Amino acid sequence: MAMNKILVIGGSGFVGTHLANQLVERNVSVVVPTRRRERTKQLILLPAVDMIQADVFDEAALVRLMEGVDAVVNLVGVLHSDPALPYGPAFKRAHVDLPRIIVSACKKAGVRRLVHMSALKAAADAPSEYLRSKAAGEAIVLAAQGELDVTVFRPSVIFGRGDAFLNMFARLLKTFPVMPLGGANARFQPVWVEDVARAFIACLEDESTFGRAYDLAGPRVYSLRQIVEYVGQLTGHRRRVVALSDGWAYLQAGLMTLLPKPPLSPDNLRSMETDSVYGNDSLKPAAWNPEYLEAVAPTYLGRHQPKLRLDVFRAHAGR
Template sequence: MATNLDTLVTVFGGSGFLGRSVVRALCKRDYRVRVAVRRPELAGFLQPLGRVGQVHTVQANLRYPASVEAALRDSHVAINLVGILAESGGQTFDAVQAKGAETVAKAAAAAGAEMVHVSAIGADEESPSHYARAKAAGEKAVLAAVPSATIFRPSVLFGPEDQFTNRFAALARMSPVLPLIGGETKMQPAYVGDVATAIADAVDGKAKKGATYELGGPEVLTMREIIETILAITGRKRMLIPLSFSLARFQAAFLQFAPGALKLTPDQVTLLERDNIVSEAAKAAGLTLEGLGIAPDSLEAIAPQYLWRFRSAGQFQRNGA
């Protein structure tokens, strides 16, 4: 009788923010997990997520097809999580999110492997955002090579190691004033653990083949409401200064070279001009977290578990202190 231990799942980008949650979810379901990353020597922290020998890391770079083909040898399922928020050198949106996704899909097809591909809500060939256009091109290439592939489009993700809630909490610790870009733009923040569960469910065969799911949390919040929630959780009172998109783009021309939480690119500003929420069509078709039987966790329920470190008195600070 076949078991999950007989199934080898290769995860591209498994050492990233979403990746480590996906690896954890797969290990809990007893799959053998091969993690394909550019720097496997830096991915040792994934080993304790499974039993001895359950997680194995290998070198692969989506810009080099031979390395991707080698990583997928004898694999039953390929999961592509690789994505970037900003371009750097050869790591461009087109190279990573369009051509890279195509490379994984073609290698998966050649290996006879099923595929799960993670894109993003907002992926659109006609989008003014280069990021969103590349995501759409990646989806198209994946389905052309593996028509049975399941595609997940999450909204903005939050969780302990995210670059979203942690970023704003860090900025609030540094500055008494926070710029508010796209304050009325709507988002549907999804907990990274819920999205990882959805991906593991797809590997289990619970998701529809060839379908595109849109994954959002239980609440639709404006950007202003999200930042206000983060400030409330961290016990910080900060003035929010609304910035027009034109002024934000001007600042981003310089801040795209800034380090850490200060970094902001013109393309990220463009993305903030559009709502990032689950469509009515996806809801009607049941192509959502709820459609998979997952009750999504809210920002208010999860974020206090890790944002306490940004409070002035840490985890011992009382609310309102």
């Protein structure tokens, strides 16, 4: 089935904006529901993107949004919630309740194709509420296979222009003369947002991906300390990184939750107890060839960004 019109739930976020851009480049119409249309100017300006103010937790509203679409992509995710077992209310609402509503709406609207974003190392017995709730959500989606044509992607930490990962550390390194770091030895396999978007698009018409869950990670593994030190090198704000003991790390994270937009929470630290890297049983998409962090991060974090971007474009063009 040709994909001419896609509903992207969570499309006004970081990954959604990049995905929408790529879909528009392929002459695909994109529908993006949003709570506040005025806050999504970067998408409003794109041709073939229809921003519709709607509550995605309202199943009837979702059914109406799905009229005439060929596929639904769910990118909704939150990083923080009040604590509870097995997961807090914000995690439950975004990662569990919403996928259930989306699956039901797809069935009622007659839209078979659903692509869902989970998280690398999501599991029912994971140490964090975030990962446990992500596992519950992907289980709901995968259980719908047969009635729907579903695919799940589980990315590691995602980086790219406008990210909330490398840019957060860039701001912190600029502000503080010493960098106290919880989870310094946690390991990640960062993946470029453009590669993630391409994987989502490539699977839309690929029947071999139906009913499968794919891990998405970059080509290289880094400790959190290595990532922070690399950001300092790129931005010209090299700082001494002090690895915190577990006790101090959780104290730091607890204090950070008092901020309006916490950069770290105790649950985030618990997520880092499980390395966000490929496992022996990881399933990767066909022709998966992700870009290196070092090829992309300098183009938006480096001190000489315009020249660095030109150098990267030349490298890709073979010049």
